[in-house]
Amino acid sequence: MPDIEDRIAALQDKSLLLLDDDQALRNRLGRALESRGFEVRSAASVAEALSALSSQPPAFAVLDMRLEDGNGLKVVEALRARRPEARTIMLTGYGAIATAVAAVKAGAVDYLSKPADADDVVKALLSEPGDSPEPPENPMSADRVRWEHIQRVFELCNHNVSETARRLGMHRRTLQRILAKRAPR
Template identity: 45%
Template sequence: MKGLLVDDDALYLRTLQRALQRRGLDCATASEIEGALALARRERPAFALLDLKLGAESGLSLIEPLRAIDPRMRILLVTGYASIATAVEAIKRGADDYLPKPVTADALLRALRGEPATPAPGGAGMIPLRRLQWEHIQQALHETGGNVSAAARLLGMHRRSLQRKLAKRPGPERGGGEA
């Protein structure tokens, strides 16, 4: 199955692409809207995974043009800033699913099959809280250009607390799905 992954985070994009490749999916990648549309026209993917925030642009604006290219394409929107408002907007525009970021390859495969993206409570595959916290901190650092003091203000915490959290980078999850 061919897919299109659209995200402005190059590391996340490559990691997810490799994880899906190991599961038998061939995915093209793009980091901006115009490149994503060009790839979709050329490759005709069966699904597209779109990040909500693409730099100054929004992945929401990709949903309708992708749907016009292929009405059968599964379109999944992912975001680190999940809200009811953006979920409703994504579905109104034609997205098939809305997933919190970081989405694992296994959760993505479940969503593509139309299954719940997260397994039943207590099931393996939930992303550990420390990993989600780490990703949130990384997003804040990215938005502040790596400025720890500004990121701490953005997160509503003391700079020293943030520095302690940064010193405790979470390791690979036990038995969890890789991204």
């Protein structure tokens, strides 16, 4: 990946804000982005991110969509107001077309689903307008996408199996068997 490394080295401002409430992901992705040449500041909440923006708005941002104290879109809008040329990527474990459209309308340049690979994040941050993204190297399997969707609905139903089964249109026992299994790869 020498082309990407050269492009990062040529940047005048390598500041990057990483916002995610998952500490393990934030640490892992932060280290990976630092090893590629970015100057990473991390935040675990919308409030922390807004505070970081007020002191020095970064040139780049990688933001989680759903956080305990709000929505990452609020941070995108605040960053666009302070630094319109900043390039922002939204990350989420709950991929949906409506949220992708909202993120792009708010000013994000791309929208990636978790778990996002650091190379995919860097490619998205440095992509030129009009570039079409390459297909992912290791896309989620259809079984994994289905499992993620079931988990999301289960979480939104406050872990109520009967309500989740009703909303998904499946039998409660079938859902219980799916929930008892490990996540597919």
